[in-house]
Amino acid sequence: MMTEADTGGALRQRTHMSDAPEGETSPPTAPGEDSRRGAEAPADTQADYSVKEDFSSVCVIRVVQLNVILYSTCFWIQQSCFPYLSKKLGVDNITYGYLQTAFAVFQLVGGPLFGRFGDLMGARAALTLAYASGILTYGVLAFASSIPMLFLSRAMSLFLACMQGSQMVITDIVAPEKRADALGKLGLFYGVGMVIGPTLGGQITQRYGEEAAAMTATVGSLISMLTVIYYIPKHVKHVRTEEQSVANVFSFGEIARLMANREAAFLLIIKTVVGIPIGILQSVFSRVAMTIFNLPADYNGMVMSYVGIVTMLVQGVGVGILTKRYKDLSLMKFSTIIATFAYILVAQVTSIEQFCVTMLPLIVGMTTLQVVISAAITKVVDPKDTGAMIGLGMATNSLIRTVGPTLGAYMLEIYGYSSIGYFGMIVCAVVSASLFRY
Template sequence: MPPPDSSEQTSLSTNVRFVLITVFLDILGIGLIIPVLPRLVASFTLQSDMQAYWYGAIVAIYGVMQFFFAPVIGALSDRFGRRPVLLTCVFGLGLNFILLTQATSIYWLLFIRALGGVTAGNLSVATAYIADVSAPENRSKALGKIGAMFGLGFICGPVIGGLLGEANIHYPFYLAAVVSLANVVYGYFSLPESLSPEHRKAFSLLSANPFAGLNGLAHLQSVGPLVWVYALSMFAQFILQTTWVLSTELRFGWTPMQNGFSLFMVGISSVLMQGVFLTRYIQRVGDANAVLFGLTSSCIALSLYGVATQGWMMYVLILCNMLAFASGPALQAFFSRAVNARSQGLAMGSLSALASIMSVAATLTGTALLAQVSHFPRGSWMLGAPFFMAATVQLFALLLATRHLKK
């Protein structure tokens, strides 16, 4: 096959830029509500224990709905194309933000958030879009750009949302809705279709259920065992994410500003690795080593997070754990290259579903473990128990990856 001419390469680059901006605006909208969603839950409940219970339920129901519907959304994009499905999901996300401001009870809030989980498969469609317009050998680099957009969105979103939330609890939700709906308008006029009609396939609800999708991934030639690596890695990362704020408050007495700065540094590290260094890094070490080095770095960092005795150590460890941000795009690239163009949406949707159910399990496990050790005095190494669990799980992922990728 002759190499694409310069005009074709420019077109592909433009398409990628369009969808990356779409992903950034999407994540920005989600990031806007992160600092104020717990406060919105608290506005319907008075007791602190019930606030924690309902907040956990709202987070969990979003992940459960995403687990069941992300493969369906991905399969629909395989049938009707990426563009209409992506725009429909982003519109649904914007509508969900508006509905959250109109909730009159905690039960309505739970129901509305569940509806939001239905359209949360838009990110898997965006991933499939990137896979459509990227050459197989450049797949991990292109997917890494989505991770960079995640980082940028979470750098900007929570800071803006926190500031607006101080004025009015509903302002971040309104701004998130405006961002999402503006994203739909932008995409409608600027986003071209990436999946040609000859590469589309009929929709099958049987194959689009999450269990069938995951089973299909597990039996992919040469990469099936990596499903377990991906699942364990996601579980470990979600334990870290869901217990970070509570753990640092207990261990170091961190304020929201200090926690916000730490999350800002995480976003910076993600953007630097996935948006700046990833291309050259993958060219130098390859996808397999990027996975292994990233998992190794994560294991070490998680263990050190658990034994850190001073808050400043956490900042240093975040910066030293930059290699971990390369493992996700490299893993996704293995799966993307193992399926044909007709099944990219279903494959990415199945990975998204797997990540969502791991987020639910990790949230319930990590917070329960932290509750068990929360009575220990500040400075006790026992308060690092969630990080030690995450490190152990990540170690199992590393061992499985090493066994498979070194063959």
């Protein structure tokens, strides 16, 4: 059984979680040493990123970034019309909750499988599958005439992992020391679509109906898929991967092998645990805004836009500045400390103005932590397995979305709003203490 000292020592052995300044790398491993040391010596140190700045790689990154904007726009167009379409088809509150849970479960199952598919079949095949899943999801929704068809549209989202696929491409192209910054900027582009999508979806729904909005998302996904086919290379990894059959995608033994990597498992646990409080807060915010802050619908939207803009700035600008100056482990400690104190403030707020102020440190802490961990989990495994690891990381988000609403509703009803802040404080304090012991 792994001790805390074992985990801490292993984490500090990594290039970007070591005590060496940012930019310094560990000595190269001898040929064949990776195979002898297993998960403790990923071939990431041997991958050749010398071509990362060439024109073709830059073009691929730009195509991925633009596609993320289009994907996010389409997803939020669908999100804006889905409640109205489900209401038109007679969906009650309980069934609507089942629909949301079904979506989260399919994403939870599909994420790791999609990651394996990308590792085995390449970037182009993975992103094509993701956007094809989007076409099916939105297309079925556009023609939905009954509640079972709504559930079918949720089932089609099994491989709707466009953001995950984009992260896989960025991870494979960008050098490890710049990976967190690049992934953060990808989140910035997603945020642009998140701003455009709901507004555009609302306008289309109001003028032409919910079906037209869903069809618009379908067409947008088709454009993205064609762009991937024409502009994304078959493989973008800097290491050779053996040709394997699609059947190996469903090898849960391989996924279990990755989870057996002690460093990867530790990071995934941290990502999941610290994500639960913020997931709970997000799931109950609309109800808190109405019942505690007496916030009308238009102001509710303004607060959500404010949170989205601050998150975009932290992902697109703040993370890049911080990762150039500090190593990953230091940023993880720093982020959990900030989040701990931010949750204390969240538990004390009595007005929406105070809430907006407390969101600043909470967003800085949690966003930085999530981006750094997302990059770190790709550094502790062999480059040929980075897609599956990103899939496992995304699966933790789906897990949180699955349990968060129910747990949040229970805490809000039984213990009150302040309990969410105190719960987040305890979780982040424990995680922070654990990180300082390593």
